[in-house]
Amino acid sequence: MELKLPPLAETGETLTGAEIAIRCLSEEGVEFVFGYPGGAVLFIYDALSKQKKVKHILVRHEQGALHAADGYARATGRPGVALVTSGPGVTNAVTGIATAYMDSIPMVVITGQVPTRAIGEDAFQECDTVGITRPCVKHNFLVKDVNELAVTIKKAFHIATTGRPGPVLVDIPKDVSQQTARFHYPDKVHLRSYSPVMKGHGGQIKKAMQLLLDAKRPMIYVGGGAVLGEASHEVTELVRLLDFPCTNTLMGLGSIPASDKRFVGMLGMHGTVEANMAMQNCDVLLAVGARFDDRVIGNPAHFAAGNPTRKIVHIDVDPSSISKRVRVDVPIVGHVKDVLTELIALVKAGKDKPDAAALAAWWAQIATWRAKDCLKYDRASPIIKPQFVIEKLWEVTRGDAYVTSDVGQHQMWAAQFYRFEKPRRWINSGGLGTMGVGLPYAMGVKLAFPDADVACVTGEASIQMCIQELSTCKQYHLPVKLVNLNNRYMGMVRQWQEFFHGNRYSESYMDALPDFVKLAEAYGHVGIKVEKPGDVEGALREAFALKDRLVFLDIITDQTENVFPMVPGGKGMSEMILAEDL
Amino acid sequence: MRHILSILVENEAGALSRVAGLFSARGYNIESLTVAPTEDATMSRMTIVTTGSDEIVEQITKQLNKLVDVVKVVDLSEGRHIERELMLVKVRAAGKDREEMKRTADIFRGRIIDVTDKSYTIELTGTTDKLDAFLEALDKGAILETVRTGVSGIGRGEWVLKA
Numbered sequence: 001m002e003l004k005l006p007p008l009a010e011t012g013e014t015l016t017g018a019e020i021a022i023r024c025l026s027e028e029g030v031e032f033v034f035g036y037p038g039g040a041v042l043f044i045y046d047a048l049s050k051q052k053k054v055k056h057i058l059v060r061h062e063q064g065a066l067h068a069a070d071g072y073a074r075a076t077g078r079p080g081v082a083l084v085t086s087g088p089g090v091t092n093a094v095t096g097i098a099t100a101y102m103d104s105i106p107m108v109v110i111t112g113q114v115p116t117r118a119i120g121e122d123a124f125q126e127c128d129t130v131g132i133t134r135p136c137v138k139h140n141f142l143v144k145d146v147n148e149l150a151v152t153i154k155k156a157f158h159i160a161t162t163g164r165p166g167p168v169l170v171d172i173p174k175d176v177s178q179q180t181a182r183f184h185y186p187d188k189v190h191l192r193s194y195s196p197v198m199k200g201h202g203g204q205i206k207k208a209m210q211l212l213l214d215a216k217r218p219m220i221y222v223g224g225g226a227v228l229g230e231a232s233h234e235v236t237e238l239v240r241l242l243d244f245p246c247t248n249t250l251m252g253l254g255s256i257p258a259s260d261k262r263f264v265g266m267l268g269m270h271g272t273v274e275a276n277m278a279m280q281n282c283d284v285l286l287a288v289g290a291r292f293d294d295r296v297i298g299n300p301a302h303f304a305a306g307n308p309t310r311k312i313v314h315i316d317v318d319p320s321s322i323s324k325r326v327r328v329d330v331p332i333v334g335h336v337k338d339v340l341t342e343l344i345a346l347v348k349a350g351k352d353k354p355d356a357a358a359l360a361a362w363w364a365q366i367a368t369w370r371a372k373d374c375l376k377y378d379r380a381s382p383i384i385k386p387q388f389v390i391e392k393l394w395e396v397t398r399g400d401a402y403v404t405s406d407v408g409q410h411q412m413w414a415a416q417f418y419r420f421e422k423p424r425r426w427i428n429s430g431g432l433g434t435m436g437v438g439l440p441y442a443m444g445v446k447l448a449f450p451d452a453d454v455a456c457v458t459g460e461a462s463i464q465m466c467i468q469e470l471s472t473c474k475q476y477h478l479p480v481k482l483v484n485l486n487n488r489y490m491g492m493v494r495q496w497q498e499f500f501h502g503n504r505y506s507e508s509y510m511d512a513l514p515d516f517v518k519l520a521e522a523y524g525h526v527g528i529k530v531e532k533p534g535d536v537e538g539a540l541r542e543a544f545a546l547k548d549r550l551v552f553l554d555i556i557t558d559q560t561e562n563v564f565p566m567v568p569g570g571k572g573m574s575e576m577i578l579a580e581d582l
Numbered sequence: 583m584r585h586i587l588s589i590l591v592e593n594e595a596g597a598l599s600r601v602a603g604l605f606s607a608r609g610y611n612i613e614s615l616t617v618a619p620t621e622d623a624t625m626s627r628m629t630i631v632t633t634g635s636d637e638i639v640e641q642i643t644k645q646l647n648k649l650v651d652v653v654k655v656v657d658l659s660e661g662r663h664i665e666r667e668l669m670l671v672k673v674r675a676a677g678k679d680r681e682e683m684k685r686t687a688d689i690f691r692g693r694i695i696d697v698t699d700k701s702y703t704i705e706l707t708g709t710t711d712k713l714d715a716f717l718e719a720l721d722k723g724a725i726l727e728t729v730r731t732g733v734s735g736i737g738r739g740e741w742v743l744k745a
């Protein structure tokens with residue numbers, strides 16, 4: 001990679017590679033490094049111990065380090081940083097890297113490698129880190145020369161945080177971390193092969209505006225790109241200015257306040273009737289930082305064929321997200337925030353207004369879909385309904401908590417029933433769907449916002465995938481609240497088996513569960529078991545009142561509850577199964 | 583449709599595997615791939631021949647552009663271009679077939695670059711079609727070995743692919 005360096009500071013101190021690595025992090029303003037030591041990173045750990053600016057959080061499994069750094073990044077918008085050793089340290093980290101990659105989360109991952117002379121010799125704890133991680137990073141580097149280390153780390157932060165963000169990995173052989181070089185941290189790097197387009201094409205933005213103003217049945221569909229691109233203010237402003245309906249993807253929740261009457265709920269496989277029907281039936285669709293993925297629009301052929309005249313405007317910083325699954329009429333490549341700002345200015349400056357009569361008719365149509373009340377559930381149930389728990393969680397935290405989740409039914413209920421008012425409050429693995437993220441995500445969030453309420457909505461299966469991190473929470477005093485919707489099943493698997501595999505619940509029953517209350521206590525935390533609907537609110541209040549304790553709420557919920565609506569895999573968005581259909 | 587993509591990449595270790603990995607990970611076809619450094623030692627030039635619908639090739643181009651090591655991508659098949667491939671073929675050339683083999687090579691403007699009393703090694707340059715046609719013109723049983731470089735392509739006229 002060619003690079004135009006500012007003149008080298010002759011005065012730079014002479015440091016070891018390990019010291020350089022840590023100094024680079026502190027120059028980048030990194031608060032926390034989530035990591036786990038081992039042979040290949042011993043010099044780096046030694047350097048860590050000799051300074052105070054960068055705080056290391058020792059996890060209990062490298063997967064936890066990656067997820068915690070990822071959670072920190074999702075909540076703050078700043079890059080998460082993780083540090084792991086070679087070989088098994090790296091392979092343990094891969095799930096976390098892939099999880100961040102799928103959701104475009106900015107991260108810098110520093111990995112130790114065997115000494116350069118040993119590379120390729122099947123040395124102890126050697127693995128081809130750059131090779132193994134290549135398909136799940138935005139970019140990666142192997143640093144073979146200590147003189148290249150600082151500039152490589154600078155490049156890593158630059159690439160991770162610009163354009164469509166993503167994890168970048170820097171592999172540092174042990175000898176490189178031991179050798180010395182003059183330390184100089186460049187302010188800027190220029191990569192001739194990397195320059196994301198930020199400013200949208202003016203002509204395209206005008207076209208988009210005209211389409212939107214001419215629309216009879218408009219719809220605004222907002223994804224995680226709007227959260228990552230800090231565009232929720234602009235999204236909300238545009239939606240209100242035009243008075244158009246707006247839906248969010250699982251990753252976009254919070255980009256418009258859920259309390260806004262123009263918000264029609266989440267769309268997709270478990271989206272609301274009103275969101276999915278409006279998507280399917282609109283005549284002009286504005287997609288913002290979204291990618292029309294299979295869990296969102298289902299079958300793309302059905303999506304297109306069901307409404308061949310629909311016009312689509314798509315704003316995204318990544319050109320490859322545009323016209324990937326769905327053909328788009330007005331592509332706009334650029335930073336979503338900047339493009340929306342321009343679009344809003346154009347709408348405000350122009351004389352044209354949306355067609356009020358058509359819009360009123362469209363809202364009336366949407367009201368009939370809304371009237372289906374597709375998220376209704378049995379509120380009088382004597383068994384705890386998971387949806388009820390989430391509603392109570394919202395009440396007790398006044399809708400203002402950071403909510404992380406794992407993967408499964410509980411994740412969908414949290415997304416549907418916790419009405420997010422702000423972006424970056426809903427932290428979950430959308431793209432890879434990684435069970436085990438919830439607790440480490442909550443750790444990363446709590447470290448970033450120690451005074452905020454942080455809840456992890458989890459399931460009894462998911463929580464066991466990174467449960468060891470309860471120990472990390474003890475060590476660093478991270479009083480997060482775990483809301484375990486314990487249905488004794490891998491509920492989401494059970495639901496698919498019920499619907500599509502003739503009720504054969506093959507290996508989805510969670511037998512031999514631990515006593516979660518005792519388990520929490522064994523780790524030095526508070527455990528509370530809740531078995532009656534009437535006790536849910538009280539237990540939640542108690543948990544959040546214990547400000548300085550981690551509380552594990554083991555809530556025994558209805559085993560048979562399913563997530564509705566549901567668009568079965570491969571079906572179209574309007575082909576939803578509703579609770580009342582069964 | 584067949585497309586010829588010409589790509590400038592940073593001359594970095596691993597750049598080739600990033601490109602090749604992209605094709606396999608996303609299920610795109612590679613018919614041939616050639617790569618070598620350019621007049622600027624910091625860059626290599628790749629030519630990839632792929633097949634796919636216009637949408638797929640558009641997506642391939644976008645995905646390639648996204649790779650940090652990729653400096654430029656053009657689809658040569660969108661404009662006037664020249665493509666060439668080099669082939670070395672070792673053929674049985676004994677007895678009465680020997681003269682015939684030489685004649686066929688001449689017709690295709692092939693050059694015989696190595697000789698034994700039982701074989702010829704023929705060098706042939708041209709488009710993929712021409713090389714295919716030559717192989718078809720030979721008696722299948724006479725072909726002992728073929729080595730092809732894959733297509734290299736360049737735009738016609740004064741236009742150049744530059745960083």
Ligand SMILES: Cc1ncc(C[n+]2csc(CCOP(=O)(O)OP(=O)(O)O)c2C)c(N)n1
Nearest residue numbers: 408409410435459460461462489490491492
């Ligand atoms: C690491 C991983 N393995 C397997 C899966 C497949 N999977 C998706 S949801 C699920 C069950 C989750 O069960 P639980 O955590 O109890 O949540 P519930 O659905 O019951 O709310 C499984 C196994 C996954 N998403 N991630």
Ligand SMILES: [Mg+2]
Nearest residue numbers: 459460489491
């Ligand atoms: Mg469960």
